Amino acid sequence: MSDKTFSLDVGNDGVAIITMDVPGESMNTLRDSFAAEVRDLLGEIVQDSSIKGVVFTSGKPGSFIAGADIAMLAACKTTDDAYQISRGAQQLFNELAALKVPVVAAIDGPCLGGGLELALACDYRICSDSAKTVLGVPEVQLGLLPGGGGTQRLPRLVGVARSLDMMLSGRQLRAKQAKKFGLVEETVPLSVLVDVAREYALKGKRKAVKPNLKGAEKLLESTAFGRKVIFDQAGKKVLAKTQGNYPAPLKIIDCVRTGLEKGLDAGYEVEARHFGELVMTPESEALRSIFFATTEMKKESGAGDAKPLPLNKVMVLGGGLMGGGIASVTALKAKLPARIKDIAEPGLQNALAYSYKQVDKRVKKRQMTPAQRDKAMSLLSTTTRYDGIKDVDIVVEAVFEDLNLKHQMVKDVEANCGEHTIFASNTSSLPIGQIAEAASRPDKVIGLHYFSPVEKMPLVEVIAHKGTSAETIATTVAFARKQGKTPIVVQDGAGFYVNRILALYMNEAANLLLDGEPVEALDKALVKFGFPVGPVTLLDEVGIDVGAKISPILESELGSRFAAPAAFAKLLADDRKGRKNGKGFYQYGGKAKGKKPVDESVYQVLGIQPQGRLSQSELAERCVVQMLNEAVRCLEEGIIASPRDGDIGAIFGIGFPPFLGGPFRYIDRLGAKSLVERLRSYQERFGDRFAPADKLVAMAEQDERFYP
Template sequence: MKTKSFEVTVAEDRIAVITMDVPGETMNTLRSEFGDEVREILDYLGSLSDLAGVVFTSGKADSFIAGADINMLAACTTREDVYRLSRDGHKLFNELAGLKVPVVAAIHGPCLGGGLELALACDYRVISTSPKTVLGLPEVQLGILPGGGGTQRLPKLVGIAKSLDMMLTGKQLRPKQAVKLGVADEMVPATVLLEVAKKWVAKGKRRKIQPRLKGVEKLLEMTPVGRNVIYDQALKTVMKKTMGNYPAPAKIIDCVKAASGELDQGLKLEASHFADLVMSAESAALRSIFFATTEMKKETGAGDVKPARVHKAMVLGGGLMGGGIANVTAVKAKVPVRIKDISHQGISAALSSTWKQLDKKVKRRHISVAERDRTMSMMTGTTEYSGVKDVDIVVEAVFEDLKLKHQMVRDVEQYCGENTIFASNTSSLPIGQIAEAASRPDKVIGLHYFSPVEKMPLVEVIAHRGTSPETIATTVAFAKKQGKTPIVVQDCAGFYVNRILAPYMNEAANLVLEGEPIDKLDKALVKFGFPVGPVTLLDEVGIDVGAKISPILEAELGARFASPPAFAKLLADGRKGRKNGRGFYQFDAKKKGKKPVDESVYKVLGVNPDGRLSDSELSERCVVQMLNEAVRCLDEGIIASARDGDIGAIFGIGFPPFLGGPFRYIDSMGPARLVDLLRGYEARFGERFAPCERLLAMAEADQRFYG
C-alpha cells in the first residue's frame, strides 16, 4: 500500500517494510498531517493475519528522520493545541510499540528528535556505520523537551544518568557511541542495513526493555535514594550552567523522574511540560534563532548573484587566527589551503595545531588514520609566494597595521591570479582603507573571524563600496563551507559585532573605576545570560588589543567610544591579560577552575572596591549601551536587518540566546522602556547614554523591529 509520504511492502518473508519518503524534501521530518497516513498504515498492518514483523526505514539517500517539523509548533496558538499535538503523537507511537510482532528501525543518516522518539517506540534499532548517521534528542536547544515519548522511553532503555546527559545537552551520538550506550542494538554498513534489520525481526522476539547498568551507576539507579542523588546533581549542574534562565532542563528532569512509574502518567506529564515550554518566551526566542539560521543558509548575501567555486585557498599568517582559519578551510570546507608566513616556525605551529586536533579524533575513534592524513595533506606552507598562482581566495590574518595590509594586497595581486579574492581578517580597520592599495578593489573584502576560529560560529563578511556582488557571494559561500554562519555587514570601524561590544565593555570599565568589584561585575553579566563577564572577556581577548581598537573607533565614530583613560595604566604596568599571565585575574596554569581576582590591579587603577550596585543595575548599565548601538547600526545600514543583528550578537559575542538577540530583546521590553532607561542614565552620566534617533522615533510610534 502507498500513501503520500509512506509506502508499505510485504515480501514472501511476511515482513512489512515501511518506507518514509516525504515528497519534495531532502530530509524527512515528522508533521501533524501524517497522522491520518500513519493511522491508515497501522490499520493495514492490523489486517495482515500472518505478519512476521515490521521494519521502519527511510527512502531518502542520507536521512532517516531529522526530527519534527518546527513549523508545527509555530502553528499552535494555544497551550491546549500543543498539548493535543503531543498526545496525538503519543497515541500513534504507543500503537506502533503495541504491535504484536517485532518492530525494527533501520536507521541511516540523521535520526533526531521525533525521529529518534519513533525509533524508541520500536523494539530494536539497527544503524548504519556511516558518519552521516547520528542519533539524538536536541529539543533542549530549542527551549523545549522531547514531546513524543522520549523522556519516558529513553530512561527505560539506557538508564537515568545516560538519558539525562543526552537530553540536557542535546548531544548527538555517532554510531559507535549509540551502540555502546544501548540506544542502538547493532551497526552495519548501509548496504546491508535492511537485510540485517530483517534478521532481527526473524528472531521473532519482542524486546524486554532493561538498561545495561554497571557498578556505581547500577547502585544509584536501583534505589529511590540513589535516583534522587542523580536528579539533585543534574539540577545543580544545569542551574549553575544556565543561571536559571532556561526552564527546559528542570522540566526534563521532572519528566525523567516520572519515567520510573506508569507510562501513560509519565506521557501526560511530558505533554503538559512540553506545552508549557512551547508557549514560553524563551522557546520562542530560541526557535527564532533556528528559523533565522535556516533562512540564512539559503542566502548568498548578494541577491541572485551566484558564487564562484573556491578550489584552493591561501592564508597569510600562521598565528592563532591564521592557523584557525587554515584549520576550518581544510577540515570543514575540505578545500586545499596554503599557509604563507615569514617563518617556518609560524607554519609549523599552524600545522601542528590541526594535527593535534585530528589526532585526538583518531584516538577517540571519531575519524580514521587515513582521514586524518588525507586532511593534513590539504594543508601546505611556504615562506615565499610559491604555489599560490591558482588560489581563488586569500584570507589575510596579519597584524592590525594598515601599511602591512597594503603590502599584503599588493603582494597578492602580484603573485596570485587576477580573479583571486583578497579577504582581510581585520577586526577594526575599515576595508575601504585596505582596498586603497588594490588595483582590483572589487576583489577586496573583509572576512572577520572570532577567536577561537574552530569553535566560534560567526563570521562577518564586510563589503566596502567597491566590492563586487560576485566577491560577496563567493566569500559568503566559502564561509558557509567552513561551517560558519556569515552575516554581511557594511564597511565601518568595528563593523557590527565589535562596534556594539565596545560601549558595553567601556561601561564595564567605568563601573570598575567607580569601585564595583571585578568578580561581582562579571557574575552579574553571567547571571544576565552572557557566557563570560566583560572583564574576563577583556583578559581573554587581550587588554592591549582593546587598547588598539578603542582609538580607531573613537576617531571614526565619536567620543562615546572613548575608553576610560585610567586603563592606560594597565598597559604601563605590563598587563595584557591571559597572553602574558598578567591582567585582572590571576593566571596559574597549575590551577583549574575559577580564577581569583588579582587584587593588585585595584591599586594600579587607583580604586577601592566597595560594590554598592545590585546585579541588575550592573548588567543593565552595560547592556543598554549595547542595545542602543545595535539600533544605530541598523539605522545606518551597517547590518541589513534586525535578524542579522540578532544572529551576529548571539553567535559573535554570546548575547543571551534565550532573549533572542538585541532586537528581539528590545521588542520584548518595548522601545519606550529602553529610551526611559537611557534617559535616566544620560541625566546621571552624560551623553554616552543618549538614545539614538531611530530608537526615539520607534518609542514615539510604539513600533517593533519584528512587527
C-alpha cells in the first residue's frame, strides 16, 4: 500500500489524471505537509511535453476534498505560524493555476473549504449531479476565512455579492446551484464525469472569465460606488446578526474589498494576515473545539463497547407537534418506516401534513423531485389501534406530560410489540426511572428528549435510568444519529441536563423583570451576549404554561433554588400562554413581519413599573452565571459524563453562544475563582439561589480548569 497521497497517470490522449487519495482516511483533507508531493507532480507535468491537459480528481468514491485538516492549526503557536500556512496554500494554488496546460477539477461529493480553493485555482470545474456533491467555503463556521486564495478567486468567478453570501454564511451549494452561479461549467452523471473533464482539459487554457451577472446585480458590481454599497450593506447585516461577537465575517469583507480595490497581491497578503490573526482568537479556538467534539462523539456508542441493535421499523405514539416532528425526521432523515399512532384521525392527519410540508418545501426549492418526495412520504403510515407494530424496533412516545398516561403507554407497548422493542419517552421533565416502574422490561425503557421544532434543533438527550441496558443506550444513540441529531447521553433526574440549566437562567430573567427591568432590555442584553433569542422571547415561544408546569417538578426534586418567581402565576391567571394563544409578553396580532412590539399591558398584570436600572452586561451576567453554576452541579452529580457533553448540550440544545465554546469552556476563560467571587457577591445580595457549587469552589481553591 502506497504512502503517497497523490498519483499521476498520463493517458494516450495526453491528459494527465492527478488522483488524491489520503491513505487510511475515509475523506480527503488537505495538509501543509502535502506541498512537497504536489510540487513534485507539478514539476513532472512541466517537464513532460506530451501532456496537453490535467484533470484533478479524487480516489475516494463520493468525496472530492472535504477541506483542510484543521488539526494542523492547533500546532500554531503564533499568528505568524498560521500566516505561513495561508501563504503556503496561496503559493501552491498559484503554481497550479500557472501551469501552461489547462487544469480541470472533476468533482464528486463534498468540495469544501481548501478543496474548493484548489478547484478555484483550476481553469475549469466539472461536477457530478450526485446528491452528495456540495461546494462551499464553510470556514466562517470555525471562526476563520478561506486562506488559500478563496477570498480573491471566488468574487472574480461568481461576483462580489454571491461570494460574500457564500463566505459569510458558510452555506453549501448543490450541483445545480453551483452551475447557476457559474461556479462550475457543467454538472454531469458520475459515469461520464472524468470523460467530460478530459474533454475540457483538451480545450486549451481558459481566458479570464467574468461573473455571469444580470440586471441590478450587474449594475451594482460594475462600479466602485455599487461595490461600496454591497460591502456597506454586508457589514451592517453581519453586525446585526453577530452583535460583534464573531471577528471573522468583517475580516472576510475586508479581504474581498482589498483585493478588488488594490489588486490580487494586496488581497492575498491581507487574506493571509487576517487568517493568521483569526486562528489565534479565542472565538476560533472555541468553534474548532465544537467541531472536534462533535466529530469525536460520532465515533462513540454512548455505552462503552455495547453494539446497537439493527433498526428496521419505528413507531411514534402521539400525532401532535412533537410526534409529527419525530415521525418526520425518522422517515425523511433516517429513511426508516415510521408508524404513527394517535387516538383520533385528526391527529394522524396533522402529523402527515407536518411531514408533507417539510418535503414539499424541498421540492419547491428544487432540492428533491416530486417522485423523491412521494417515496419519502410512503415510509409513513398511521393507525388508531395497536396493529402492524409487532416487529417495531423502537417506539418513541410523545404524549402529554402525565405519569399515569405514560405508564399506560409502556404497558400497551409491551403487550403489543416484541420483546426486543425499546420504549423511548420524549418527556421533558418526568424522571425516566418513574416511567420505567410500570415496565416488565425496564432495561428497554429510555428517555429520548427532543427539542422543538424537531426538524431544526440538532440536539437530543438520551436519558438512561439505572436499569437501562447498555445495548438499549447504544441502539437509541444510533437511532438519533440516523435522524441527523447530535445525541448526548445523560443520567436520569428531574429536568435532565438542558432544561435544568435553562430553568435557572429563565427564572433569573423573570426575577429581573419583577425588579423592574424592561422586557426588551432583558432580551437585547442576552442577544448581545450571544444567545439567538432573549429569555423573554424564548418563554413566549416555548409557552408560559409549559414553564409553569416544569418548575414545580424541578423544585420538588432539586430544591428551593428552582422555585418559580411569582410572575408565572400572575401571567397564567391573565390567560397569557405566549405565542400559542397570541397573548404573552409580546404582541402577536396582524400580519406584520419582523420584530414584535412588547405588550405594555403585561407590566400592569405583573404589578411593576419598568425602569431599566441595570446595564446590558449586568443583566446578562446575572442570568448566565446561574446557568454556569447549575451546569457544574450537573457534572458534579454525574448527570452529564464530561464537560465536553455539557458544552455540546448547551450549544445545540439552547443556543449557548458557540463562540464561547459552551458553559465549561467559558468558565475556563473566566476562571473558576472569578466565577465563585461573582456568585458569592450575588448570594450576599439576593440569597442562596446564587450559592456556588461545591465543585466550583474546590476548583477555585486549587486553580483548576475543566480542559487542559
